[in-house]
Amino acid sequence: MMDFKISKDANHRQEYDRKHIWHPYTSMRHPLPAYMVSRADGVYLELDDGRRLIDGMSSWWTAIHGYNHPRLNTAVAQQLSSMAHVMFGGITHEPAIALAQRLISLTAAPLQHVFFCDSGSVSVEVAIKMAIQYWFAAGKTKKQRLLTVRGGYHGDTFGAMGVCDPVNGMHQMFTGVLPQHLFAPRPKPDNGTWEDAWIAEFKELLESHRDEIAAVIVEPIVQGAGGMNIYNAEYLRQFRRLCDENEVLLIFDEIATGFGRTGRMFAYEHADVVPDIICLGKSMTGGYMTLAATLASTKVAEGISADGSGVLMHGPTFMGNPLACQVAVESIDLLLESPWEDRVNAIEQQIAKELAPCCQLPVVDNVRNIGAIGVVETRTPVNLSRIQKRFVENGVWIRPFGKLVYIMPPYIIEPEQLSTLTSAIYNVLEEWGKESD
Ligand SMILES: *Cc1c(COP(=O)(O)O)cnc(C)c1O
Numbered sequence: 001m002m003d004f005k006i007s008k009d010a011n012h013r014q015e016y017d018r019k020h021i022w023h024p025y026t027s028m029r030h031p032l033p034a035y036m037v038s039r040a041d042g043v044y045l046e047l048d049d050g051r052r053l054i055d056g057m058s059s060w061w062t063a064i065h066g067y068n069h070p071r072l073n074t075a076v077a078q079q080l081s082s083m084a085h086v087m088f089g090g091i092t093h094e095p096a097i098a099l100a101q102r103l104i105s106l107t108a109a110p111l112q113h114v115f116f117c118d119s120g121s122v123s124v125e126v127a128i129k130m131a132i133q134y135w136f137a138a139g140k141t142k143k144q145r146l147l148t149v150r151g152g153y154h155g156d157t158f159g160a161m162g163v164c165d166p167v168n169g170m171h172q173m174f175t176g177v178l179p180q181h182l183f184a185p186r187p188k189p190d191n192g193t194w195e196d197a198w199i200a201e202f203k204e205l206l207e208s209h210r211d212e213i214a215a216v217i218v219e220p221i222v223q224g225a226g227g228m229n230i231y232n233a234e235y236l237r238q239f240r241r242l243c244d245e246n247e248v249l250l251i252f253d254e255i256a257t258g259f260g261r262t263g264r265m266f267a268y269e270h271a272d273v274v275p276d277i278i279c280l281g282k283s284m285t286g287g288y289m290t291l292a293a294t295l296a297s298t299k300v301a302e303g304i305s306a307d308g309s310g311v312l313m314h315g316p317t318f319m320g321n322p323l324a325c326q327v328a329v330e331s332i333d334l335l336l337e338s339p340w341e342d343r344v345n346a347i348e349q350q351i352a353k354e355l356a357p358c359c360q361l362p363v364v365d366n367v368r369n370i371g372a373i374g375v376v377e378t379r380t381p382v383n384l385s386r387i388q389k390r391f392v393e394n395g396v397w398i399r400p401f402g403k404l405v406y407i408m409p410p411y412i413i414e415p416e417q418l419s420t421l422t423s424a425i426y427n428v429l430e431e432w433g434k435e436s437d
Contacts, residue, residue, distance in 0.1 A: 010048050035047055036048035054396045054421055057397060072286050072327055072334070075326050088320040102333075112301070113300075116321075120255040121157040124157075127277045127279050131214040131249045137305065144212065145179070147181065147213050162178045186227075217251040230368050230375075234271070251278070252279070284331065285327045286327065288327040347372040350418055363433045364378055365403070372409060376404075377405075378405065
């Protein structure tokens with residue numbers, strides 16, 4: 001037997017981690033410190049040293065009901081006792097069917113066909129594949145490119161990366177490997193107005209490349225990891241209209257925005273337009289495990305198989321994992337039984353009120369918010385390791401990137417806990433301003 005014991009000393013374990021384990025977007029040579037979390041419960045993350053932090057991130061949009069939720073725990077345990085996993089080729093099961101029913105009834109009527117994926121990035125790959133196969137089956141084999149807007153984020157696999165913002169997504173490092181897609185300007189941050197000129201370049205790109213474009217892909221209303229940009233719903237109406245006029249499919253990536261985060265069940269409801277394909281993920285399992293889904297309209301699903309023999313060419317090993325499907329079913333039921341709209345609206349009001357004073361701080365450029373999302377953009381990029389440490393010392397878990405200090409707390413957060421998050425942001429940014437004087 002090999003001995004895998006590592007010293008119980010937290011420093012030794014953290015040192016092992018530093019030396020051997022990659023964390024998201026980190027260097028193996030100069031990794032930033034990773035905090036050791038030993039437990040998570042409700043809105044709290046508990047560190048190894050016993051400190052409890054109020055979670056402002058919902059573990060990247062996922063933990064909408066908070067951690068260690070008794071109903072979600074039970075759902076996993078019960079499913080585990082009947083089966084953890086079986087292949088999905090030639091086999092089906094209750095958790096997958098129950099989840100498909102919920103996804104189909106929650107989303108817009110035309111979306112009737114579900115493909116289960118292991119992660120958000122994979123669901124974007126599948127959406128792209130669906131769009132290209134749809135046109136292929138229709139005999140339009142040249143329609144293989146995508147049109148999107150700058151400032152987007154759709155995942156880290158190559159297909160998804162190809163439609164991420166070319167600068168943030170570091171396309172120049174992968175030129176030659178990445179498919180060459182088309183990029184219209186980033187949607188203007190919402191200020192309550194609309195000008196047709198804002199869509200002109202998108203329209204021009206779409207019209208001049210319509211024979212090559214399979215689909216437009218965008219994150220509706222909120223561009224997440226590409227820059228936390230909140231934009232006017234009129235853009236979505238324009239996207240839909242222009243796609244219809246030019247025979248191009250419309251894909252909405254609601255992986256971050258889905259399941260109530262922006263104050264509507266799905267962000268596209270702010271505009272009352274319906275996509276041909278939608279990607280869902282992140283909070284779908286309440287933050288318990290990885291699972292995503294791509295839903296398509298009947299037009300797309302049947303179109304792919306137009307000649308009778310066409311099949312959708314995808315089938316991940318862990319497709320429709322029963323544990324993940326069952327916890328997603330429970331998470332959705334929990335959401336629907338909760339007063340989630342009131343909660344998200346209350347969070348929206350409180351964030352707006354309590355982050356507004358940050359505008360006065362010299363290091364702050366602007367503040368914006370929607371639903372259970374609050375963003376403070378600083379004038380220069382934050383010093384991440386330093387600001388992270390100060391947040392932890394203030395009893396909160398907030399993970400900024402670049403110039404963005406943002407929160408998207410679990411929907412169950414109490415007003416006082418939310419105030420702790422917002423005042424930590426104010427205090428830490430105020431302190432930073434004083435240091436840089
Ligand atoms: C997180 C995210 C993805 C990628 O999902 P993963 O599960 O990390 O692969 C894709 N699109 C959007 C909008 C996201 O926020």
